[in-house]
Amino acid sequence: MINAELKKIYCPMTETAFYILLSLQVERHGYSIMQHVEDITDGRISLGPGTLYGTLSKMKNDELIEIVKQQGKRKIYRTTDIGMQLLHIEKERIAELYKNSERTE
Template structure:
Protein backbone atom coordinates (compact mmCIF):
# COMPACT_ATOMS: atom_id res chain seq x y z
CA UNK A 1 0.00 0.00 0.00
CA UNK A 2 1.57 3.24 -1.08
CA UNK A 3 2.17 6.24 1.19
CA UNK A 4 -0.37 8.17 -0.92
CA UNK A 5 -3.22 6.25 0.67
CA UNK A 6 -2.34 7.84 4.00
CA UNK A 7 -1.26 11.23 2.64
CA UNK A 8 -4.30 12.80 4.28
CA UNK A 9 -5.94 10.87 7.09
CA UNK A 10 -9.71 10.69 7.36
CA UNK A 11 -11.21 11.60 10.71
CA UNK A 12 -11.71 7.94 11.70
CA UNK A 13 -8.07 7.19 10.77
CA UNK A 14 -6.81 10.17 12.75
CA UNK A 15 -8.82 9.35 15.86
CA UNK A 16 -8.01 5.63 15.74
CA UNK A 17 -4.29 6.43 15.63
CA UNK A 18 -4.72 8.91 18.49
CA UNK A 19 -6.55 6.26 20.50
CA UNK A 20 -3.66 3.87 19.90
CA UNK A 21 -1.16 6.12 21.67
CA UNK A 22 -2.16 3.73 24.48
CA UNK A 23 -2.46 -0.04 24.01
CA UNK A 24 -6.10 -0.93 23.37
CA UNK A 25 -8.34 -3.65 21.98
CA UNK A 26 -11.03 -2.99 19.36
CA UNK A 27 -13.88 -2.16 21.73
CA UNK A 28 -11.61 0.11 23.76
CA UNK A 29 -10.49 1.88 20.56
CA UNK A 30 -14.10 2.60 19.58
CA UNK A 31 -14.83 3.95 23.08
CA UNK A 32 -11.65 6.07 23.07
CA UNK A 33 -12.49 7.59 19.66
CA UNK A 34 -15.93 8.49 20.97
CA UNK A 35 -14.42 10.02 24.13
CA UNK A 36 -11.57 11.91 22.42
CA UNK A 37 -13.91 13.36 19.78
CA UNK A 38 -16.59 14.12 22.40
CA UNK A 39 -19.03 11.92 20.49
CA UNK A 40 -18.52 13.66 17.16
CA UNK A 41 -16.74 10.74 15.48
CA UNK A 42 -18.23 7.25 15.60
CA UNK A 43 -16.29 4.24 14.35
CA UNK A 44 -18.17 1.02 13.75
CA UNK A 45 -16.58 -2.42 13.83
CA UNK A 46 -16.42 -2.78 10.04
CA UNK A 47 -14.53 0.49 9.59
CA UNK A 48 -12.35 -0.12 12.63
CA UNK A 49 -11.13 -3.59 11.70
CA UNK A 50 -10.61 -2.65 8.05
CA UNK A 51 -8.43 0.29 9.10
CA UNK A 52 -6.58 -1.71 11.76
CA UNK A 53 -5.68 -4.27 9.09
CA UNK A 54 -4.44 -1.55 6.71
CA UNK A 55 -2.51 0.22 9.46
CA UNK A 56 -0.91 -3.05 10.51
CA UNK A 57 0.13 -3.91 6.94
CA UNK A 58 1.79 -0.48 6.71
CA UNK A 59 3.54 -0.92 10.09
CA UNK A 60 1.68 2.08 11.51
CA UNK A 61 0.40 -0.04 14.38
CA UNK A 62 1.39 -3.38 15.81
CA UNK A 63 -0.52 -6.14 17.48
CA UNK A 64 0.55 -6.48 21.10
CA UNK A 65 -1.63 -9.20 22.56
CA UNK A 66 -4.14 -11.85 21.51
CA UNK A 67 -6.59 -13.38 23.98
CA UNK A 68 -8.98 -15.60 22.07
CA UNK A 69 -10.67 -13.31 19.54
CA UNK A 70 -9.61 -10.17 21.42
CA UNK A 71 -6.57 -8.43 19.93
CA UNK A 72 -4.78 -5.40 21.29
CA UNK A 73 -2.75 -2.87 19.31
CA UNK A 74 -0.48 0.13 19.82
CA UNK A 75 0.83 2.81 17.47
CA UNK A 76 4.37 2.45 16.08
CA UNK A 77 6.93 5.18 15.45
CA UNK A 78 5.85 5.22 11.80
CA UNK A 79 2.22 5.65 12.88
CA UNK A 80 3.19 8.50 15.23
CA UNK A 81 5.05 10.18 12.39
CA UNK A 82 1.97 9.93 10.16
CA UNK A 83 -0.26 11.25 12.94
CA UNK A 84 2.09 14.18 13.60
CA UNK A 85 2.31 14.98 9.88
CA UNK A 86 -1.50 15.10 9.69
CA UNK A 87 -1.65 17.27 12.81
CA UNK A 88 0.81 19.73 11.25
CA UNK A 89 -1.17 19.73 7.99
CA UNK A 90 -4.37 20.58 9.87
CA UNK A 91 -2.65 23.35 11.84
CA UNK A 92 -1.34 24.82 8.58
CA UNK A 93 -4.86 24.86 7.19
CA UNK A 94 -6.18 26.62 10.30
CA UNK A 95 -3.35 29.15 10.13
CA UNK A 96 -4.10 29.78 6.45
CA UNK A 97 -7.72 30.50 7.34
CA UNK A 98 -6.69 32.86 10.12
CA UNK A 99 -4.34 34.68 7.73
CA UNK A 100 -7.17 35.05 5.22
CA UNK A 101 -9.56 36.34 7.87
CA UNK A 102 -7.05 38.92 9.13
CA UNK A 103 -6.30 40.08 5.60
CA UNK A 104 -9.96 40.76 4.83
CA UNK A 105 -10.60 42.82 7.98
Protein backbone atom coordinates in the same frame (compact mmCIF):
# COMPACT_ATOMS: atom_id res chain seq x y z
CA MET B 1 11.26 6.12 7.50
CA ILE B 2 8.02 6.69 5.65
CA ASN B 3 7.99 5.65 2.03
CA ALA B 4 6.33 7.83 -0.59
CA GLU B 5 3.55 5.31 -1.23
CA LEU B 6 2.40 5.31 2.40
CA LYS B 7 2.52 9.09 2.52
CA LYS B 8 0.43 9.24 -0.64
CA ILE B 9 -2.14 6.81 0.83
CA TYR B 10 -2.45 8.39 4.28
CA CYS B 11 -1.80 12.10 3.74
CA PRO B 12 -4.22 13.74 4.05
CA MET B 13 -5.72 11.29 6.52
CA THR B 14 -9.33 10.32 6.95
CA GLU B 15 -10.82 11.13 10.33
CA THR B 16 -11.13 7.40 10.98
CA ALA B 17 -7.41 6.79 10.39
CA PHE B 18 -6.45 9.90 12.37
CA TYR B 19 -8.49 8.99 15.42
CA ILE B 20 -7.38 5.36 15.37
CA LEU B 21 -3.69 6.33 15.29
CA LEU B 22 -4.32 8.97 17.94
CA SER B 23 -6.07 6.41 20.15
CA LEU B 24 -3.33 3.85 19.72
CA GLN B 25 -0.61 6.02 21.19
CA VAL B 26 -1.48 3.82 24.17
CA GLU B 27 -2.29 0.12 23.90
CA ARG B 28 -5.99 -0.55 23.26
CA HIS B 29 -8.27 -3.26 21.92
CA GLY B 30 -10.93 -2.60 19.28
CA TYR B 31 -13.85 -1.81 21.57
CA SER B 32 -11.66 0.50 23.64
CA ILE B 33 -10.68 2.38 20.47
CA MET B 34 -14.37 2.83 19.57
CA GLN B 35 -15.13 4.15 23.06
CA HIS B 36 -12.12 6.47 23.12
CA VAL B 37 -12.92 8.00 19.73
CA GLU B 38 -16.53 8.55 20.72
CA ASP B 39 -15.42 10.14 24.02
CA ILE B 40 -12.83 12.53 22.57
CA THR B 41 -15.16 13.64 19.77
CA ASP B 42 -18.08 14.13 22.19
CA GLY B 43 -20.06 11.52 20.28
CA ARG B 44 -19.61 13.16 16.85
CA ILE B 45 -17.75 10.12 15.57
CA SER B 46 -19.00 6.64 16.34
CA LEU B 47 -16.91 3.99 14.61
CA GLY B 48 -18.79 0.89 13.59
CA PRO B 49 -17.09 -2.50 13.88
CA GLY B 50 -16.78 -2.93 10.10
CA THR B 51 -15.10 0.44 9.64
CA LEU B 52 -12.85 -0.03 12.66
CA TYR B 53 -11.67 -3.55 11.97
CA GLY B 54 -11.28 -2.93 8.23
CA THR B 55 -9.10 0.10 8.97
CA LEU B 56 -7.13 -1.76 11.66
CA SER B 57 -6.42 -4.58 9.21
CA LYS B 58 -5.22 -2.16 6.52
CA MET B 59 -3.09 -0.22 9.00
CA LYS B 60 -1.56 -3.42 10.34
CA ASN B 61 -0.72 -4.58 6.81
CA ASP B 62 0.83 -1.15 6.14
CA GLU B 63 2.79 -1.42 9.44
CA LEU B 64 1.25 1.71 10.98
CA ILE B 65 0.03 -0.32 13.95
CA GLU B 66 1.00 -3.61 15.51
CA ILE B 67 -0.57 -6.21 17.73
CA VAL B 68 1.31 -6.18 21.03
CA LYS B 69 -0.59 -8.98 22.78
CA GLN B 70 -3.77 -10.97 22.74
CA GLN B 71 -6.16 -11.44 25.67
CA GLY B 72 -8.49 -14.26 24.71
CA LYS B 73 -10.07 -13.12 21.45
CA ARG B 74 -9.10 -9.48 22.04
CA LYS B 75 -6.12 -8.16 20.14
CA ILE B 76 -4.29 -5.27 21.77
CA TYR B 77 -2.86 -2.75 19.29
CA ARG B 78 -0.51 0.23 19.40
CA THR B 79 0.88 2.68 16.89
CA THR B 80 4.30 1.89 15.38
CA ASP B 81 7.04 4.43 14.74
CA ILE B 82 5.84 4.75 11.14
CA GLY B 83 2.29 5.36 12.35
CA MET B 84 3.53 8.00 14.79
CA GLN B 85 5.46 9.75 12.02
CA LEU B 86 2.36 9.84 9.80
CA LEU B 87 0.25 11.10 12.72
CA HIS B 88 2.81 13.87 13.30
CA ILE B 89 2.70 14.87 9.62
CA GLU B 90 -1.09 15.00 9.75
CA LYS B 91 -1.09 17.08 12.94
CA GLU B 92 1.27 19.56 11.28
CA ARG B 93 -1.00 19.71 8.22
CA ILE B 94 -4.04 20.39 10.41
CA ALA B 95 -2.14 23.05 12.39
CA GLU B 96 -1.22 24.78 9.13
CA LEU B 97 -4.86 24.72 8.01
CA TYR B 98 -5.93 26.26 11.30
CA LYS B 99 -3.17 28.89 11.23
CA ASN B 100 -4.06 29.86 7.67
CA SER B 101 -7.74 30.08 8.53
CA GLU B 102 -6.91 32.69 11.17
CA ARG B 103 -5.15 34.95 8.70
CA THR B 104 -6.97 37.95 7.38
CA GLU B 105 -6.07 39.87 4.29
